[in-house]
Amino acid sequence: MRRRVHLFRWSDIKRKLGRYVYRAAPEEEGTLAGELEAVEHAHVQQLIDWSWQKGVNYECIVGIIALRLLSYGYSDPFQFNEEEDWDVLDFLDTFNAHTGGWPVFQQLLLVGRKLRDRLADPGSYPRLQERGNLCDILDSNEDREYRDAVLRGLETGKQVPARTHLRALSRGLGCAAGAAVALLSLALDLVRDRGLYQGSQKDGDNLVFSYVFSAQPNWSPFFDLLTTEWPIWELLSHLACVDSSRPCATRSEVRCFASASRQRAACPHDPPVLQRNFAACGEHDICTWPEALGEAAQWCVPFSQRPPSPREPFLLRLGHDDEERVCSQCGQDGVIRALFARVGFREGVGEGGPAPFYVEFGARKPGMLNSAALRQFCGWEGLLMDSQPGETPHGACPGCPGVAELVRVEFVTAENVVSLFHKHGVPRDFDLLTIDVDYND
Numbered sequence: 001m002r003r004r005v006h007l008f009r010w011s012d013i014k015r016k017l018g019r020y021v022y023r024a025a026p027e028e029e030g031t032l033a034g035e036l037e038a039v040e041h042a043h044v045q046q047l048i049d050w051s052w053q054k055g056v057n058y059e060c061i062v063g064i065i066a067l068r069l070l071s072y073g074y075s076d077p078f079q080f081n082e083e084e085d086w087d088v089l090d091f092l093d094t095f096n097a098h099t100g101g102w103p104v105f106q107q108l109l110l111v112g113r114k115l116r117d118r119l120a121d122p123g124s125y126p127r128l129q130e131r132g133n134l135c136d137i138l139d140s141n142e143d144r145e146y147r148d149a150v151l152r153g154l155e156t157g158k159q160v161p162a163r164t165h166l167r168a169l170s171r172g173l174g175c176a177a178g179a180a181v182a183l184l185s186l187a188l189d190l191v192r193d194r195g196l197y198q199g200s201q202k203d204g205d206n207l208v209f210s211y212v213f214s215a216q217p218n219w220s221p222f223f224d225l226l227t228t229e230w231p232i233w234e235l236l237s238h239l240a241c242v243d244s245s246r247p248c249a250t251r252s253e254v255r256c257f258a259s260a261s262r263q264r265a266a267c268p269h270d271p272p273v274l275q276r277n278f279a280a281c282g283e284h285d286i287c288t289w290p291e292a293l294g295e296a297a298q299w300c301v302p303f304s305q306r307p308p309s310p311r312e313p314f315l316l317r318l319g320h321d322d323e324e325r326v327c328s329q330c331g332q333d334g335v336i337r338a339l340f341a342r343v344g345f346r347e348g349v350g351e352g353g354p355a356p357f358y359v360e361f362g363a364r365k366p367g368m369l370n371s372a373a374l375r376q377f378c379g380w381e382g383l384l385m386d387s388q389p390g391e392t393p394h395g396a397c398p399g400c401p402g403v404a405e406l407v408r409v410e411f412v413t414a415e416n417v418v419s420l421f422h423k424h425g426v427p428r429d430f431d432l433l434t435i436d437v438d439y440n441d
Contacts, residue, residue: 303350
């Protein structure tokens, strides 16, 4: 995504699109759920129409691609052709980016099905029908039996044993898409049945990452990937992180363990019921208030908020659905807001007293910190420290607004942090501390 993006607006579009694409059977007409679904359907259609407007400078390119892909998946994929040339392929060939939570894999699955249906119609597009799929023609009978077993497993939810995928890889598969399917199936087995996930892309020893990375085929035209019978897009869709109610490639499923019986048990908290969405992560330099949230004062926790009496436990009810990305690099904004909405502030804050106080070090980019939304829009006061303000391996930003004015240049360690707090006048009792120094947090 480009910088200066209205993060919340695009997160909201992504949530709606992901829910729409992964929705179950249609709700019954005349019910409240059916009415809500009809409203959502109309809104998604408006977004699709908007994505095809000419002359618009779209902020989030992958979001527009996702909306346009929905046009192909749920309608005639040839309606956008002005001539006889295959414009759909020309368009899709430009797509080569991380999805960031957009449901593009599920949409590419729908596109592929639509294309195969059209190609099966005799005489519709003879030039393409004569070509065929240059990968699938390499399949042996044994390859096809393995492919059908994987497809049945995805349809029924009963996965093929890992040893079957390993055997297929060991004997070799004619079509390279078959090897990709075997590798992605092994990754899905680790994520769904063994509680593992990818973690950092810098962790080259992570098996999930290794399988997904090794499955990337760079040998085939996009046409073959879209029309292959191998379930590449189905597996990528199952691995994608678009819904917090299921495990995915980069997020593990929440599982609870009963220490007395030494086995997994039902978790004592409620499953997600609101957004069912992972907040995307990414670097950015400038944060602006999202119009979709209304007035900042309505979003910010009031300074008069105090702990409830009697106090009640709430941590088990926090989850990915509390995540919200206003300024933060990931979903920290929503989690911090949820925490203070439940615990409130210490006595003396607000009501004519001082504002809440934050301290954050490891603060290279003020516009994407945990404290950014609180500082910019909620009236908090605080201290930012970093040894190299504005510098980051993901893109330096020494001239970003607020770096020189806000960030104190300090090399923070466990040994000098107390003296630095004294130096910069940090109150003995303050409200939020964020530590990110990458070596002795």
